Amino acid sequence: MNAPLPNDLSAFWIPFTANRSFKADPRMLASAKDMHFQTPEGRRILDGTAGLWCVNAGHCRPRIVEAIQKQAAILDFAPTFNLAHPLAFELATRVADLMPEGLDHVFFTNSGSESVETALKIALAYQRARGKGHKTRLIGRERGYHGVNFGGISVGGLPKNRMYFNNQLAQVDHLPHTHDLARNAFSSGQPEHGAELADALERLVGLHDASTIAAVIVEPMAGSTGVLPPPKGYLERLRALCDKHDILLIFDEVITGFGRLGAPFAAERFGVTPDLICMAKGITNATVPMGAVGASSQIYQTILDGADAPIELFHGYTYSGHPLACAAALATLDTYEEEGLFERARELEPYFAQAVHSLRDARHVIDIRNIGLAAAVELAPRPGAPTVRAMEVFHKAFDRGLLLRCTGDILAMSPPLIVSKGQIDEIVDGLRKAIDSTD
Numbered sequence: 001m002n003a004p005l006p007n008d009l010s011a012f013w014i015p016f017t018a019n020r021s022f023k024a025d026p027r028m029l030a031s032a033k034d035m036h037f038q039t040p041e042g043r044r045i046l047d048g049t050a051g052l053w054c055v056n057a058g059h060c061r062p063r064i065v066e067a068i069q070k071q072a073a074i075l076d077f078a079p080t081f082n083l084a085h086p087l088a089f090e091l092a093t094r095v096a097d098l099m100p101e102g103l104d105h106v107f108f109t110n111s112g113s114e115s116v117e118t119a120l121k122i123a124l125a126y127q128r129a130r131g132k133g134h135k136t137r138l139i140g141r142e143r144g145y146h147g148v149n150f151g152g153i154s155v156g157g158l159p160k161n162r163m164y165f166n167n168q169l170a171q172v173d174h175l176p177h178t179h180d181l182a183r184n185a186f187s188s189g190q191p192e193h194g195a196e197l198a199d200a201l202e203r204l205v206g207l208h209d210a211s212t213i214a215a216v217i218v219e220p221m222a223g224s225t226g227v228l229p230p231p232k233g234y235l236e237r238l239r240a241l242c243d244k245h246d247i248l249l250i251f252d253e254v255i256t257g258f259g260r261l262g263a264p265f266a267a268e269r270f271g272v273t274p275d276l277i278c279m280a281k282g283i284t285n286a287t288v289p290m291g292a293v294g295a296s297s298q299i300y301q302t303i304l305d306g307a308d309a310p311i312e313l314f315h316g317y318t319y320s321g322h323p324l325a326c327a328a329a330l331a332t333l334d335t336y337e338e339e340g341l342f343e344r345a346r347e348l349e350p351y352f353a354q355a356v357h358s359l360r361d362a363r364h365v366i367d368i369r370n371i372g373l374a375a376a377v378e379l380a381p382r383p384g385a386p387t388v389r390a391m392e393v394f395h396k397a398f399d400r401g402l403l404l405r406c407t408g409d410i411l412a413m414s415p416p417l418i419v420s421k422g423q424i425d426e427i428v429d430g431l432r433k434a435i436d437s438t439d
């Protein structure tokens with residue numbers, strides 16, 4: 001389908017994009033189906049990144065499209081403040097069924113960033129409700145990405161996302177990141193070294209005292225900063241230390257939720273259960289914006305029992321549990337289940353791993369890592385011009401019909417879970433050609 005190009009590109013302030021260079025040489029998408037986007041000129045682009053780590057079932061899946069169309073004509077909107085509609089309850093139950101045992105309650109948001117803010121606020125409300133209102137400190141991690149709102153950038157660990165907006169939450173500290181090229185380069189799956197990095201929490205407890213710390217938030221696998229699977233034993237150690245010091249553990253599963261690691265959530269893949277889970281993206285296959293926070297019964301019940309007002313949690317969004325998002329999410333979960341997509345991701349993992357690690361001998365490559373259907377190829381930075389090389393590779397791949405994600409000097413891949421082995425080969429071959437032609 002050929003679509004007309006807009007005449008005026010000036011008004012749209014494009015997020016996380018170099019607006020000046022993009023508008024001089026735009027890359028437009030006009031339509032999508034299954035594993036491919038199509039440009040306005042009719043070029044097919046193989047989606048090696050599931051959009052932005054979110055289109056886990058592939059694009060424009062009929063069941064999801066129909067559900068949204070139908071719902072738009074039945075109930076376009078319903079407030080969920082003092083009112084509700086049946087789909088929100090149905091979806092909450094379905095999501096709860098996917099979460100690890102003990103996480104039984106779901107608070108709806110509209111994005112990953114909102115899920116993070118919501119989880120942090122629930123953590124504070126929980127501590128207060130149990131008479132521990134002095135536990136207010138939040139611990140994040142270097143290289144963590146938790147969205148773009150003030151709570152998220154405060155606990156997040158991406159310098160550029162923080163430095164321009166320096167008025168952040170007080171009382172935040174950070175664990176060290178787990179990226180260790182010297183010891184773990186070219187790991188497949190969870191790297192061997194680094195479990196002891198979780199012990200930095202002991203140091204922070206020593207510094208601030210556990211009586212001031214409400215929660216620790218980490219991505220079980222850091223995604224946006226370049227696919228950093230947790231070292232073996234790391235998450236287990238973090239869980240044990242949080243238990244020891246009476247600190248909540250929040251997993252930000254905005255990327256890892258809904259099958260990316262071959263299980264409904266990374267919590268199940270790694271056998272470590274947090275107290276709160278942030279999710280978004282794959283919950284609706286990215287068709288309608290939606291996020292959610294999964295909470296343990298302990299947290300939910302404590303906040304309800306400890307309430308000093310009829311409304312137990314003073315928090316919510318106009319669009320929390322939006323009917324279109326609920327309909328899209330229910331159809332998405334049906335699609336995942338019927339097509340066994342989480343299991344499919346797990347089955348394809350060894351093939352995907354072998355394919356991406358075949359790039360080890362490509363130019364500039366200093367590390368390759370993978371887990372589930374997520375992988376990253378890290379390039380040596382061009383001297384004096386960090387990040388430029390990977391950006392050039394990204395552009396070249398796109399020109400050849402392949403969408404990758406680039407972050408720093410890293411190229412990330414996270415295809416929809418319907419990807420075929422042939423398409424995995426195509427992605428890896430496209431990346432190799434793009435790297436080979438880049439100085």
Ligand SMILES: Cc1ncc(COP(=O)(O)O)c(C=O)c1O
Binds near residue numbers: 110111114146148281
């Ligand atoms: C781990 C994590 N948390 C939060 C977010 C923010 O989600 P959103 O862009 O939907 O606000 C992202 C987005 O990539 C993410 O990867």
